Amino acid sequence: MLEATQDYFEAIHDTDRTGALRAVDEALARGLRPEDVLFQVVLPAIERIRGPEGQACASSLAQQYMAAVIAAELTERMVPLFRSAPAVSCRVVMGNSRGDFHGLGRRIVVGCLRAMLMEVVDLGLNVAPEAFVDAAVSSGARVIGISSMMDHTARGEGGCRAVRRLLQERGLEGTIRLAVGGAPYRFDPEMYRAVGADVWAPDGLSAGQLIARLARGEAA
Amino acid sequence: MTPMERLSAVATGKPVDRLPVFCNLLDQGARALGMGIEEYYRSGASVAEAQLRMQRRWGHDNVWALFYVGKEAELLGCRKMVFAEDGPPNVGEWVIRTPEDIHRLQVPTDLADHPAFAETLRCARLLRAEVGGKVPICVYVTSSVTLPAILMGMEAWLGLLLTGPAELRDELLAKCSALVQAEIAAYRAAGADIILYSIPFASPDFLPERLCRSLALPWAARDLAPGGLAGIVYYVGTARMEGMAAEARRQIGVEAFYPSPRDDLRRLRAELGPSPLVAGVLNDIELVRWEPDRIRAEVKALVDALDGGPALFGTMLMPLAVPERSIAVMLEAAYACARRERA
Numbered sequence: 046m047l048e049a050t051q052d053y054f055e056a057i058h059d060t061d062r063t064g065a066l067r068a069v070d071e072a073l074a075r076g077l078r079p080e081d082v083l084f085q086v087v088l089p090a091i092e093r094i095r096g097p098e099g100q101a102c103a104s105s106l107a108q109q110y111m112a113a114v115i116a117a118e119l120t121e122r123m124v125p126l127f128r129s130a131p132a133v134s135c136r137v138v139m140g141n142s143r144g145d146f147h148g149l150g151r152r153i154v155v156g157c158l159r160a161m162l163m164e165v166v167d168l169g170l171n172v173a174p175e176a177f178v179d180a181a182v183s184s185g186a187r188v189i190g191i192s193s194m195m196d197h198t199a200r201g202e203g204g205c206r207a208v209r210r211l212l213q214e215r216g217l218e219g220t221i222r223l224a225v226g227g228a229p230y231r232f233d234p235e236m237y238r239a240v241g242a243d244v245w246a247p248d249g250l251s252a253g254q255l256i257a258r259l260a261r262g263e264a265a
Numbered sequence: 266m267t268p269m270e271r272l273s274a275v276a277t278g279k280p281v282d283r284l285p286v287f288c289n290l291l292d293q294g295a296r297a298l299g300m301g302i303e304e305y306y307r308s309g310a311s312v313a314e315a316q317l318r319m320q321r322r323w324g325h326d327n328v329w330a331l332f333y334v335g336k337e338a339e340l341l342g343c344r345k346m347v348f349a350e351d352g353p354p355n356v357g358e359w360v361i362r363t364p365e366d367i368h369r370l371q372v373p374t375d376l377a378d379h380p381a382f383a384e385t386l387r388c389a390r391l392l393r394a395e396v397g398g399k400v401p402i403c404v405y406v407t408s409s410v411t412l413p414a415i416l417m418g419m420e421a422w423l424g425l426l427l428t429g430p431a432e433l434r435d436e437l438l439a440k441c442s443a444l445v446q447a448e449i450a451a452y453r454a455a456g457a458d459i460i461l462y463s464i465p466f467a468s469p470d471f472l473p474e475r476l477c478r479s480l481a482l483p484w485a486a487r488d489l490a491p492g493g494l495a496g497i498v499y500y501v502g503t504a505r506m507e508g509m510a511a512e513a514r515r516q517i518g519v520e521a522f523y524p525s526p527r528d529d530l531r532r533l534r535a536e537l538g539p540s541p542l543v544a545g546v547l548n549d550i551e552l553v554r555w556e557p558d559r560i561r562a563e564v565k566a567l568v569d570a571l572d573g574g575p576a577l578f579g580t581m582l583m584p585l586a587v588p589e590r591s592i593a594v595m596l597e598a599a600y601a602c603a604r605r606e607r608a
Contacts (some may be wrong), residue, residue: 060427060473104469110423146347148357149419156285171347196550198354223311224350229505232526 047085049077054082058104061110069119082190087116087123087160095250096224109250110149118159123150133164135260136186138177139255140168143203147194149228152168153192157253168169174207188260190224190243190252199229200240209241222259228251267399268326269458275575276542284568286540287403287544287579287594288325290316291333294583296585297322301468305349306332309387313574316388317395321597326577328396330457331405334517339381340444352587361417362434370416372443372493376499383455386455393456404457406448408464409441410484411502416441426480438484445488453492461498461523463487467513468504477509482516493608498523498544503581511536521576523579530570537574544579545571547595553586564598578603 049072054251055062077086089133094104102109124131139155141148148170158165165185167253168176177189189208193199200206205225211217225242226249237245244259266274266282274281276344293313295305305311309330314330334358345357361367376382392402400534407415413422425434449460465471467481489497499506499513500523506513508526514521522542524533526548534543545567554559568578583592 058473058475062428105473106470107427107543108473109477110420111427141348144347144352144355147419149423152420192582195352195355196553196586197349200351200553200584200586229550232503232548235554236550262396264472 047072049062049075049080049082050086053086054093057090057094057112057115058108058217059231062106062111062115063114065111066119077121077126080128083120083123083160087119091116091157091160091250091253093146095248095254096252098216101252104250105150107250109153111265113153113160113249113253115156116160117156119152120162124162132160133162135188135257136164136166136184137188137190137256137260138168138181138184138186140172140177141170141189142191142193142198142201142205143171143173143193143207144201145193145198145204145227146170147192147227149243150194150252151190151192153249154192154226154252156253156257157250158257161253161257163257174211176205177208178217178221180212182217183214186221186260188222188224190226191230191257193225193227196229199225203244205240206238224252224256224259269399269401270523271326272401273469274576275577275601277542278575278604282604283328284571285577286324286596286599286603287577288368288592289327289329289582290319290323290325290583290592291331291582293319293583302350302352302354306348307384309389310385310391311561312384312389313391313395319419320396320400323592324600325596326400326493327403327430327459328377329403329405330392330393330452330455331403332385332388334405334407335415336385337407337412337444337448340373340376340379340448341416343416345559356415358419359417361421361437366417367433367437367440368405368537370440370518372440373530374443374447376447379568382451382503386451389452389455389457393501399455401458402456403459403461404452405463406445408462408466408481408485409438409445410466410481411439411464412441412444423433426476430463440485442488445477446491449492449506453496456494459496459498461500462519463500463502465504466503467509468506469508470504471501474509478512478516482509482513485513489519494518494520497521498542502523503527507533507536511538514541526581530567539574540576542575543571546579546581549580549583549587552580552591553584553588555591557591560591560594561598564595567603568599568602 052068222241230245244256297315345355347357348354457481498521499519523544
């Protein structure tokens with residue numbers, strides 16, 4: 046393991062933004078390639094903060110937030126320095142369901158996806174169902190991710206249910222997959238079926254990994 | 266026994282006919298009165314009337330002088346709430362957008378005459394007049410370390426909390442703490458018996474344990490010190506308190522805990538010891554789809570896990586989507602289990 050990998054992870058674990066950026070800058074000064082910063086330092090830290098697959102994420106929301114947001118920031122810094130431009134493999138549309146104003150979870154997912162070189166159309170808070178579908182069609186996205194932090198915004202008619210209905214009406218069900226996340230789904234892991242989603246994830250980093258797999262056409 | 270006698274007896278280790286059953290019906294009040302949610306929350310008289318009507322109908326052991334959490338942002342200048350018809354409203358504008366907004370933030374020290382608090386206090390006083398001393402009157406206060414999330418947004422607050430500047434963060438926390446202290450004083454004067462003190466930022470689900478210990482809990486102690494701990498119930502939202510509850514008790518001195526359905530009650534009891542009051546809280550999001558047999562089984566399992574010290578049965582903040590028939594089954598099961606277990 047690179048020294049920078051451990052230093053960077055420890056800083057993220059301690060929610061020490063300055064320390065995380067310093068670890069990267071020192072690694073670059075020592076000659077580490079920007080590609081290696083992303084693939085050997087930043088992404089492994091996300092995976093370690095997330096923890097083993099199949100188990101609940103043991104890290105706090107603050108640690109997940111720090112891992113994702115700094116990852117997105119460093120991706121933006123590193124990618125222009127790559128020797129050859131990386132292929133952006135897939136596009137994803139993200140947003141909070143209509144009436145939902147809780148953006149932190151979505152920001153974690155978006156940061157995680159961007160660090161995985163996904164192109165994310167982030168529609169922000171309080172997004173109408175039609176806007177999700179329109180954005181997915183116009184951008185060619187394979188996945189729509191809908192974040193909801195309240196029971197009624199997860200379960201209600203302004204969220205995933207309506208997006209599913211629109212996909213059906215427009216004949217897009219085989220083309221665009223639906224992922225959901227947010228606190229209500231954690232309290233009821235069966236809720237995603239009731240609202241018509243294909244998959245759900247219990248935390249932001251897991252959602253990022255899950256959506257990336259869906260966007261690549263892999264089994265969830 | 267009256268609900269108040271029941272709660273007092275449980276808290277002091279005396280015999281009870283059954284465990285207290287807290288059922289947190291809030292937005293349901295609008296339906297009880299046949300009103301829209303926005304109209305309903307305009308009037309403290311409406312909220313009080315609905316709380317009394319629901320308590321008489323269902324027979325649970327508490328009433329709420331609680332409108333919606335965003336009310337506290339209104340006390341600090343927020344003028345826009347986004348209402349829905351199927352759930353609680355959201356804060357529609359951030360009071361704090363820049364560091365200067367933190368410097369300018371004015372904290373009302375006396376809430377008794379504050380226009381944004383008038384209906385809340387009216388509700389509490391009406392409840393006191395009707396059921397004071399008989400049914401515990403509950404209020405909700407957001408901790409200083411959590412309040413900034415509804416003033417500036419969760420992401421901006423987390424950024425300031427984690428990365429500073431520390432002086433600015435502490436300036437904001439000091440102002441929020443002053444508001445918390447004023448709220449608690451005003452609620453007590455209006456007749457509140459139970460103050461649900463909400464501090465999700467002291468949950469290891471939210472912050473690393475280091476920050477829970479060194480930042481969140483010391484601010485909690487500061488919030489609660491002037492008014493004392495009478496009626497304070499420690500609550501970390503729907504996040505888990507396991508692993509940090511004993512530390513909260515040590516730092517703050519609080520003796521009543523309202524955990525998450527995701528907490529393991531037996532582990533929590535082992536962490537806290539036999540004397541604090543611990544609620545067993547039903548997962549009322551899953552309750553939406555549970556059939557009656559499942560409801561009864563879940564209630565029984567929850568009550569069974571409450572051995573080992575003073576306890577009560579409770580719900581989270583019941584979503585409007587919970588069918589009334591499920592509320593009825595849940596409460597019947599809770600009353601029966603709580604009685605059988607204590608017989």
